[in-house]
Amino acid sequence: MASADQGGSICGTVWHDVNEDGVRDANEPVIPNHLVGLHGNGDIYVNSGDDGRYCFTNIAEGDYTLRSNDRSLLDQTSWTHPGRDSKFDEYGAGYAAGDPNQGPIHVTEKTRIDDYDSGFLDARVDLHAVQIIVTKQNPQVGDVFEIYGSVGNSGNAPEQLNGTLTLPEGLTILDRAGGMPSYVQGQQVIGNFYERRFAGDVEFVGATVRVDKPVNGEIKIETFRGVFPDVNPGNNVLTQPISIG
Known part of the structure; x- marks a missing residue:
């Protein structure tokens, strides 16, 4: 990992999916200080900011997976339904285009992903x-x-x-x-x-x-x-x- 123009980037927003539809609506709150991991060429972790945004930059070329941290013991929420705006599955694992069938994300120096979002819903278990x-x-x-x-x-x-x-x-x-x-x-x-x-x-x-x-x-x-x-x-x-x- 060298300068910003020599690596790819993956960024996204962590948010509270209040209506549980997997879509990040404008009136739904963001979640700050949430841990997201990038795994491939080593393990790197970042926290979301006050605006809910996280970002990995200067990513060397290779195949990567992301993981959104478990919040069950923090606020009794769980990962929301994947396939729409949330790119992480119900166990917090992220894949290419948010689709588990597509495998890891292949990153090049031209990769710029800005919407790798992670939503959480209020868990109701019966x-x-x-x-x-x-x-x-x-x-x-x-x-x-x-x-x-x-x-x-x-x-x-x-x-x-x-x-x-x-x-x-x-x-x-x-x-x-x-x-x-x-x-x-x-x-x-x-x-x-x-x-x-x-x-x-x-x-x-x-x-x-x-x-x-x-x-x-x-x-x-x-x-x-x-x-x-x-x-x-x-x-x-x-x-x-x-x-x-």
Whole structure:
């Protein structure tokens, strides 16, 4: 990186997308002092100014990606919807023309990008228990089968998704099941995605069980708050009775 006329530049504005449409409207406030990173030929970081603007200059020729910092613990906002004015995806990663399918940005000494903007919306997350599935009808003592519970996020932002499946005495947990990373603790299978899952995702946590004695109880699937407040915690628990001979 030498003088300004020997490298490319990438600049943009960080703003609060109040109406959540991905468009930077004239009346929407900017966000100052927000960290943006440029990654490729080393890692460089800048903060947005009082006007919400950030700028990388004197960029040597090469392929680069940008990253807009996570604000969830600062002000409970999340990256807005990409594809319009915001060039960063729902996880804060930026790509060529704001399109993840186009890969990194190729910068030359003639590159001048002035609108690589990053928008943030107020996160509203609704984690909820979705369904309980028992794979064997009318099980008997000695049977082996699977039980699954599913949880989802119907909010407007990606969120850590977790689920705890609790089983009654008489069902011995032989192994974990389902797509959610999990571990067994007593009569529970506890699952969690540390990385945030897209709004609308539904994930399963489950167990392979054996019936070792008569059962008269309930199966429970429960989810708990992640990074953001849960706007409707009343739908976080689902139960289903189970009775076996």
